[in-house]
Amino acid sequence: MGEHPEFFNLIxxxxxxxxxxIQDNEIIRVASHLDADGLSAGGIISQALYRxxxxxxxxxxxxxxKSFIKELAxxxxxxxxxxxxxxxxxxxLEEYLADNKVIIIDHHKPLNENKSQFLHVNPHFFGIDGVTEISGAGIAYFVAKAMNEQNTDLANLAVVGGIGDRQDKGKYFSLSGLNELIIKDGTNAGILKEERDLRFFGKESRPIHLSLKYTTxxxxxxxxxNEENCIRILMSAGIKPKENKKWRTISDLSQDEKVxxxxxxxKFALKKGFDRKEALNLIGTSYTFLNEEKGSVLRDAREFSSxxxxxxxxxxxxxxxxxxMGDKDSFExxxxxxxxxxxxxxxxxxxxxEKDIVQEKKAIYHFHGGKKIIDKMIGTITSIATSSNLIKSDKPLIGIAYIADAENLSKISARGFPELIEKGLDLGKALRDTIKKLKIEGEAGGHNIAAGAQIPTDLENKFLETLDTIIEKQILNKNRNL
Structure with missing residues (x-):
């Protein structure tokens, strides 16, 4: 690899x-995150180990x-x-697993310099942005490829991880940075096609009207x-939803029909208050997996990620x-x-x-899922709300949900906008600083643009007030230094 030789030496x-x-014939304990990036990364490493x-x-x-780390110990x-x-x-990890062999494959921003006793593979140590240039699955892919060149067939999973972690921030919502090396591998292997297309969910697998309905x-x-309106849209555009008694998909449409x-x-959405700038976002970069069957959810990177x-x-x-892992029996x-x-x-x-769901402070917007949104979904909704411009981009959005299987514990999901990062926003640091300042038992981490935490439920209001002050200072301090 020509660029970043020290990073690839570590890989x-x-x-x-x-x-x-593997040669030692001992069981290797692997843990990964439950989101699309974590599952893709876990699948890549599992495939590499199995092979x-x-x-x-x-x-x-x-x-x-901590409780899980103690359990592992x-x-x-x-x-x-x-x-x-x-x-x-x-x-x-160093407290409980100091006497063990540990590898960390992660793209989240480190708390400090890499002085760990463990083998810690993190792009940030090499000046590579783990927010936009490479995902956890991407790093896992490079490790798998270094283990065996034949693992280039796992490139598509790495693309799924990058899309799942919202790294499609390049031109026309494309993947960039080290992700481009992975796309090149997949393209050269004949299993991946990159092109510009309509950005509707289920474009490979769902009838057109349902593809529109489920696009968020x-x-x-x-x-x-709104399924009824989706059908009306097709009628107004003169597009036949069926052909030979079979539902058509977005991928079945001609270029003229797509236009x-x-x-x-x-035209319809603008009358409903759709932002004109947002209308441009209906077209973007598509990643099609040529080794998957036509009509399959697994053929489109965004569908696979979802x-x-x-x-x-x-x-x-x-x-x-x-x-x-390729188990088709689990597909249904x-x-x-x-x-x-x-x-x-x-x-x-x-x-x-709905009215009054989102509240506003000096430096943040915030909302509470209450009994409506479970903790595992609060991050998804917060992400979509910011990426779809459902709120103004002048402040980050903080979502809160009760953690279902815990007493007096709440999940915090924080999402920002690129223009706020340029002004000094660092949500990962802001959440950690808030927990530290309040001296509470809680955990926080993540990137500058997306981060999360767990805090005691009875401290939610105090947490938001402190976080609001810290984020306000982050942006003010950056402005003073300009």
Whole structure:
């Protein structure tokens, strides 16, 4: 690799280390996150280990908490791999697993310089932005490829991880940075096609009107979640929803039909208050997996990503890993999770836009899911609300939800906008500083533009007030230095 040689030297060292563990014939304990990036990354490492004859046990978790790390320590295993997590919990890992062999494959921003005793693969140590240039799945892919060149067939999973972690911030919503090396591998292997196309959900697998209905990024007023209006749109555009008694998909449309459909949607949505700038976002970069069947959810990167997110958020992370491992028998069950997931998203987003749901402070917008939104979905809704411009981009959005299986514990999901990052916003640091200032038992971590935390429920208001002050100072201090 020509660029970032030190980073890829570490990738090679990590691959060699894992190969050594495999030769030792011991069970390797693997833990990964439940979102699309974590599941993709977990699937990549699992495939790489399996193909080399390695013994491993994978666990998908919501967050790398101290209680889980203590549980792992009590197992007294020799080898551990943490994927898409671990950077923010490095001190706890060193406290409980100091005598073990540990590899951390993560792209979240480190708390400090890399002085860990563990093999810690993180792009930030090499000046590579883990927010936009490479995902957890992307790093996992480079490790797998270094273990065996034949693992280039896992490039598509790395693309799914990048899309799932919202790294499509390049021109026309494309992946950039080190992600481009992965796209090149997939393209050269004949399993990936990159092109500009309409950005509607389910363009490969769903009837056109349902594709429009379940599109939430961007959220289209009067269309997202409204099947009747979606059918009217097709009629007004003169597009036949069926051909030879078979439902057509977006991918079945000619270029001329796609132009007509896009024009009809924009015309309708503008009357419903759709932002003109947002209308440009209906067209973007598409990633098609040529090794998957036409009409399959797995053929489109964004659909695949949404499928994995659905599995993780609906408490079926193991099902998502099975899909990543190529288990077609799990597909139907996963599709049911996806359908339920999309219905919930549309329902939650319509609720989000009701009056007085979103509250405002000096430096933040915030809302509480209450009894409406579960903790595993609050991050998804907060992300879509910001990426679809359902709120103004002058302040970050903070979402709060009660954690279902815990007493007096709430989940915090924070999302910002690129223009706020340029003004000095760092949500990961802001959440950590808030917890530290309040001296509360809580956990926080993430990126500058997207971060999360867990806090005691009875401290929610105090947390928001303190966070508001800290974020206000972040932006003010940056402005003073300009």
């Amino acid at each position: 090679n060292r990590t691959a060699d280390e894992i190969q050594g563990w 080399e004859g390695g013994k491993f046990h994978l666990r998908i978790i919501r967050q790398l908490e 009590d197992e007294k295993r020799k080898y551990y791999i943490f994927i898409d997590m671990g950077t923010g919990q490095i001190n706890t 990024e961007p959220f289209i007023p009067g269309i997202s979640g 007509k459909l896009n024009s009809a949607i924009v 499928l994995l997110n659905a599995c993780g958020r609906m408490s079926k992370g193991g099902l998502g890993i099975s899909i990543c 069950e996963a599709l049911k999770s996806l359908t339920e997931y999309r219905k919930k998203i549309a329902e939650y987003l319509n609720w989000f836009q």
